[in-house]
Amino acid sequence: MFPRQSRTETVDRFDWLSVSYLLGALLLCYYLLPFVSLFASQPLGVVAQRLTSPTVLSAATTSLSASVTSTAIATALGLPLAYWLARAEGPRKTLVTAIVVLPLVLPPIVSGMLLLTIVGPETLLGRLAAENGVALTRSTAGIVLAQTFVASPFVVITAKAAFERVDPALEYASQSLGKSRLTTVRRITLPIAWPGILAGITLAFARAIGEFGATIMLAYYPRTMPVQIWVSFTTLGLDNAFPVAVVLVGIAVVTLVVLNTLGSNPFE
């Protein structure tokens, strides 16, 4: 009834596992070597000195304040949408998810062009805002608009996954104990989903602070760190662009540390 000969006796002896490790190691080297090269070519003392220059400090301040603001907006607007998506079913959910993903798959520079058709100086919205003293381009508001467009899907998609992992039975149980939907979300759903939500917020912040394509279309000034890197690179060369790049690399590393500390790295 059963084969008497082991199947392993007939299989190919070629060690595919070692080959796959080797291929993976090659890719890892490709990731790591630029970092090693960056830090090797830039003496820490020189980097630290350049970091204190007014242009770098100004770019860092602009980037941080705009990123915090856009991340806060993305969280405030993204969490309700993420919760709705997690609990919705049917074609509406598919359609809305596709809309949310759109800024992720769109080239950032195209996102910037699209945003200009809505908030550009010649548009209705742009003019109305300008008349009320708020410039939607060439301003921190422009940076925030660009960053929110590009980074907010990270909050929505990651938080949606976190909400989906909360068993709806827990929410029903809470409500059957006499608690309102709002209380249930506040005391049951959010605390359980929180590590995943925080991961989404962290990713959105990292994406926002590194945003370049859409930002440069909406706000060349005030300069963010990525724009400053571009300007330094095109005008003064690679060496002058590195100090700000080091700051961004530092932020990326901190992001990874935060994600792993939360214990719910969405990429795991």
Next chain:
Amino acid sequence: MLELTGLSKTYSGFAFGPVDLTVGDEVLSVLGPSGSGKTTLLSLIAGTVDPDVGSISLNGRRLDGRPIADRETGLVFQDGALFPHLTARENIAYAAIDPDRVDELAATFEITELLGRRPPTLSGGERQRVALARTLAADPAALLLDEPLSSLDAPIRRRLRGELHALFADLDIPIIYVTHDQRTATALGDRLAVVNDGTVEQIGTPSRVLSQPETRFVASFTGTENVFAATVSASTDGTTVRIGEFALRSTETVTASTVAACIHPTQLTLQPANAADGEVENTVSGTVVQQLNEGTEYRLLVSVASLTEPLIATVRPSTGERLSTGSTVRLTIPPDAIHLIE
């Protein structure tokens, strides 16, 4: 009192109802196979699903259309649905109207030692105790239980079943206990409702439903595995039932000429063919075609000439082990064990 009137709900591919049901301060066990509508019934009452048509009222107050939180229906889920980020104490306190009741309920359910632990560290039985304590802490006006024992090991299930029986006796509220386990349903229910395909097939006391099934489905689902199409004719003492070539006597009387004759496997008496002495009423000969040792009993399939399906009998091990496959046996069916469904 919980009253359901004309309650129905249609999903794609499944229709529930219409169901009319009244549950007083009693335990109604709802028994049925997977996908029969048991959980839908609870969901409609609890408010997690809205009915298409019909009304639900609890102690005279309409529930349909109200939010879940405003129904006062305590729900106990199969896995307890405890909040994983809260300790057992916090789970109960979350629901407690009176904070002093947390310790009181913990003592009742013998979980005082567990109050500081989080749900993932609790066993299945411990989780269900905490879930029950949490549900009762909210002081519900009706209790809805969705297979709370089904995921537990048999010994813990038996123990908790006994404890639930004692607990339910002290609760003067409508209790609906959904299960696919017949033993639990009959042990806990003052009444038993058998559901199938979205409708209540039969409702009554457990002993009545088991001994007098009104439909073929209820008969087969509650363990009366021998169901045969039969023609009947009146006799002086009950009814003569003709199944295949055999004419058997049933003590029941019916008006229809064709019926389903139901015989519970435990009601059949089997003897080796050579051990039989004298003529015994309702006795037929057959051959054992399968012998299964099920531990506490033997299950025998006996092929009888002119019957399309073998008769199924469950007998004590002392009898069953003597009747191996191929044995010729004599089956005796007591007249009062032949139940007729018109």
